[in-house]
Amino acid sequence: MSTVVFKKTEGLTDKTTHYCPGCTHGIIHRLVAESLEELGVLGDTIGVAPVGCAVLAYKYFKCDMHQAAHGRAPAVATGIKRARPENVVFTYQGDGDLASIGAAEIVHAAARGEKITTIFINNAIYGMTGGQMAPTTLIGQKAATAPLGRDPKLAGYPIKVSEMLATLEGAKFVERVSVDTPINVRKAKKAIKRAFEIQLSGEGFGIVEVLSTCPTNWGMSAIEALEWLRKNMMPKYPLGNLRDDNKGDN
Amino acid sequence: MNKVLMKGNEAIALAAIKAGCKCFFGYPITPQNEIPAFMSEELPKINGSFVQAESEVAAINMVYGAGGCGVRVMTSSSSPGIALKQEGISYLAGAEIPCFIVSVGRGGPGLGGIQPAQSDYFQATRGGGNGDYKVPVVAPNSIQEAIDWTYKAFDMADEYRTPVMMLIDGLIGQMMEPVSFENQSCKEFDRSGWATTGTKGKRDPHIINSLYLEPRDLEIHCLKLQAKFDLIRQKEVAWEEHNLEGAEIVAVAYGITSRIVKNSIEKLKEKGIKMGLIRPITLNPFPVEAFSNLPRSVKSLISIEMSLGQMVEDVKLASCGKYPVDFFGRTGGVIPTPEEIVNYIEKLVKEGK
Ligand SMILES: Cc1ncc(C[n+]2csc(CCOP(=O)(O)OP(=O)(O)O)c2C)c(N)n1
Numbered sequence A: 001m002s003t004v005v006f007k008k009t010e011g012l013t014d015k016t017t018h019y020c021p022g023c024t025h026g027i028i029h030r031l032v033a034e035s036l037e038e039l040g041v042l043g044d045t046i047g048v049a050p051v052g053c054a055v056l057a058y059k060y061f062k063c064d065m066h067q068a069a070h071g072r073a074p075a076v077a078t079g080i081k082r083a084r085p086e087n088v089v090f091t092y093q094g095d096g097d098l099a100s101i102g103a104a105e106i107v108h109a110a111a112r113g114e115k116i117t118t119i120f121i122n123n124a125i126y127g128m129t130g131g132q133m134a135p136t137t138l139i140g141q142k143a144a145t146a147p148l149g150r151d152p153k154l155a156g157y158p159i160k161v162s163e164m165l166a167t168l169e170g171a172k173f174v175e176r177v178s179v180d181t182p183i184n185v186r187k188a189k190k191a192i193k194r195a196f197e198i199q200l201s202g203e204g205f206g207i208v209e210v211l212s213t214c215p216t217n218w219g220m221s222a223i224e225a226l227e228w229l230r231k232n233m234m235p236k237y238p239l240g241n242l243r244d245d246n247k248g249d250n
Numbered sequence B: 001m002n003k004v005l006m007k008g009n010e011a012i013a014l015a016a017i018k019a020g021c022k023c024f025f026g027y028p029i030t031p032q033n034e035i036p037a038f039m040s041e042e043l044p045k046i047n048g049s050f051v052q053a054e055s056e057v058a059a060i061n062m063v064y065g066a067g068g069c070g071v072r073v074m075t076s077s078s079s080p081g082i083a084l085k086q087e088g089i090s091y092l093a094g095a096e097i098p099c100f101i102v103s104v105g106r107g108g109p110g111l112g113g114i115q116p117a118q119s120d121y122f123q124a125t126r127g128g129g130n131g132d133y134k135v136p137v138v139a140p141n142s143i144q145e146a147i148d149w150t151y152k153a154f155d156m157a158d159e160y161r162t163p164v165m166m167l168i169d170g171l172i173g174q175m176m177e178p179v180s181f182e183n184q185s186c187k188e189f190d191r192s193g194w195a196t197t198g199t200k201g202k203r204d205p206h207i208i209n210s211l212y213l214e215p216r217d218l219e220i221h222c223l224k225l226q227a228k229f230d231l232i233r234q235k236e237v238a239w240e241e242h243n244l245e246g247a248e249i250v251a252v253a254y255g256i257t258s259r260i261v262k263n264s265i266e267k268l269k270e271k272g273i274k275m276g277l278i279r280p281i282t283l284n285p286f287p288v289e290a291f292s293n294l295p296r297s298v299k300s301l302i303s304i305e306m307s308l309g310q311m312v313e314d315v316k317l318a319s320c321g322k323y324p325v326d327f328f329g330r331t332g333g334v335i336p337t338p339e340e341i342v343n344y345i346e347k348l349v350k351e352g353k
């Protein structure tokens, strides 16, 4: 007799993703899908895909989806949740999408305490358009539009989105995670699931910032990219929980 | 009929609720503030939702969210705010999301002013969003007509799965008239084939989307949108004709301006000048048919607007060079008086134009 020890989550479709080899977008998709499946809410979920490398996420998640304009996913999700409070609503957004063009939308969705969950992919770069500088690009990091490396005198400083959002009362759950090692993947999954639980309990807004790689635009192999993430991103964007108001309750 | 005295903006908001609108998303701007104020009070009473968004950009994207999951939804704004909504309107049209957008025009460009204007005719009928899309636009000239068209707009939005815009000006929004909400009904629509409501594990996911990476797929999608607009052109175009019999000159005016022009027509009669009026009610599609069978007596057309000449271009297109087309307009929030219109027409007639 054989037993099933691992099976693909019901939360993802059978479509082959278009992500580059070694890109961690795929792992994060799986964690979101598994969380929704395990919580038994897949059939109630409406997701919002961004503009960015995850623009086609609506083909990959096996739930109802909206594709949103660049940066507007939190506003779209607000509209969905207000219209259908009984549904589970999430946005999946990159750092250009969320922290640059959509900075107002994410801040106000969090401030209003919208009962939605945001999965925020921080890869310190604009992936889809070819490696331009993002608001999260590190000082000195090279990008297509910062060929000599990000110079704070010209381009200012990286935005720590989670720290910023954690100051807002409406944000009930804020955690930064990474998917660079199996242990971190497990932690990331736990955080994502918890963020959805916060939504299900009606507490308010939840966001999980996931440090992610972009081997293609960082100009590295998949392994080098993971190492670069650990060495350069983690010190600037420390992992950990920044907000979980009612943690003691369960 | 039971009539009540109501401000235009509030009457539109009430009609929307009676038409089944459950969600409103907006951002403050004069002269439309009565609409969100009314909605913030009334929607919670019917388990609806009102959100004062962080911007017009966010508001229109909230409309995209709520409309995509099959709920009747609206937003309202005024000139600079409608400018910001253009991105969202393009997405709404592309993803075929029914919704109702009220544009209460004020003077521009830029921050402009807050007095009534019609200088956003192009903004409404052409739109500033990207891509091959068209949005139906209606322009009532009374509060009663605004109410009637609010019901119709919601039905049209659902029937054709499109955003529908109502373009009024600050005057119609702010003035009061006796109106009735009787004899109105809204149709039932089945949205279960496309709206995002959650699959419940029983069907394939529904996707609200405007992205088509294959050129041929996008072309097919745009052709479908175009065919839909052609159907709207066949079935929904509306206009009013007034005093055309024996008219030598026909004015074309919409919204509040058409009422001023009607005054001028009476005054011109006393001076022996016969002027008629074509009043487009749908601005998009434009009532081209109205210009095809004008009485023989008609020698020329004149577009009269509270702008420096926008609809006049459609009048020229619609009349296909059959008539000389003149223009009279005031802008910036200045409302033309019947007298100045009369003077202008008299001068035209004297010059033999
Ligand atoms: C209004 C608008 N501006 C610009 C673009 C072009 N654009 C597409 S994807 C993208 C960058 C997305 O980067 P990010 O959010 O960091 O996601 P990633 O691709 O890295 O996953 C940009 C600028 C657009 N589609 N719409």
Ligand code: SF4
Binding pocket: A018, A019, A020, A022, A023, A024, A025, A053, A123, A127, A128, A213, A214, A215, A216, A217
């Ligand atoms: S460009 Fe970067 S972020 Fe986009 S799929 Fe490729 S590796 Fe991933």
